[in-house]
Amino acid sequence: MKGLFLTLEGIDGAGKSSHIDALEALFKAQGRQVTRTREPGGTPLAETLRGLILEQPMDALTESLLVFAARRDHVVRVIEPALARGDIVLCDRFTDATFAYQGAGRGFDPAVLRTLETWVQANPSGGLLQPDITIWFDLAPEIAAERLAGARVPDKFESQPVEFFRRVAAGYAARAKDAPRFVRIDADQSREAVWQQIEAALAERGLVASQSGGAP
Numbered sequence: 101m102k103g104l105f106l107t108l109e110g111i112d113g114a115g116k117s118s119h120i121d122a123l124e125a126l127f128k129a130q131g132r133q134v135t136r137t138r139e140p141g142g143t144p145l146a147e148t149l150r151g152l153i154l155e156q157p158m159d160a161l162t163e164s165l166l167v168f169a170a171r172r173d174h175v176v177r178v179i180e181p182a183l184a185r186g187d188i189v190l191c192d193r194f195t196d197a198t199f200a201y202q203g204a205g206r207g208f209d210p211a212v213l214r215t216l217e218t219w220v221q222a223n224p225s226g227g228l229l230q231p232d233i234t235i236w237f238d239l240a241p242e243i244a245a246e247r248l249a250g251a252r253v254p255d256k257f258e259s260q261p262v263e264f265f266r267r268v269a270a271g272y273a274a275r276a277k278d279a280p281r282f283v284r285i286d287a288d289q290s291r292e293a294v295w296q297q298i299e300a301a302l303a304e305r306g307l308v309a310s311q312s313g314g315a316p
């Protein structure tokens with residue numbers, strides 16, 4: 101079976117992580133092997149870098165280099181082998197987050213990000229590793245901030261002002277505009293309604309056999 105690379109994206113507080121269990125169960129119920137992972141992270145080295153990226157103040161180039169260093173280790177050790185085995189790779193964030201957070205959010209040069217992307221995601225067949233499908237949880241930054249308030253101790257990004265997340269959200273929208281792999285989910289709905297949108301989008305693309313209609 102052919103591997104499938106599925107990523108979940110959205111601003112902090114958009115609710116993407118709460119659907120990963122259900123996605124894993126959905127694909128497993130179809131007899132697929134699932135590799136579940138996240139960025140920054142997914143390997144011991146990348147998880148160590150995640151701690152630095154989320155906690156230490158640093159300039160945007162340093163942050164971008166660390167994000168892509170973590171990604172390189174993750175791609176080589178986890179994502180590519182899993183796809184070669186035919187797994188479904190469920191990845192909580194990938195390079196779209198770098199263009200949205202470091203690019204649009206922090207105002208860092210997207211041309212440099214594209215160069216790093218080419219270095220890190222180049223595959224042996226001469227192409228660029230990209231997700232097959234990206235589920236983008238679109239939610240107004242003001243609502244996401246309300247949802248996050250008091251939920252947990254905020255990390256470096258979560259404690260940014262709402263203006264930062266307006267830029268990040270615009271970054272996601274710009275990226276989605278050019279890429280048919282993006283599926284926009286209206287995340288300003290109940291958890292069950294959000295899940296139904298996800299299932300419908302996967303069924304429409306022939307990635308799951310049928311819709312169960314059930315909530316996670």
Ligand code: TMP
Binds near residue numbers: 138154193198202257
């Ligand atoms: P998470 O809380 O969804 O796991 O994401 C971790 C944080 O890292 C989130 O605030 C977004 C940020 N991030 C970046 O700034 N750049 C990236 O490339 C990635 C993958 C995440």
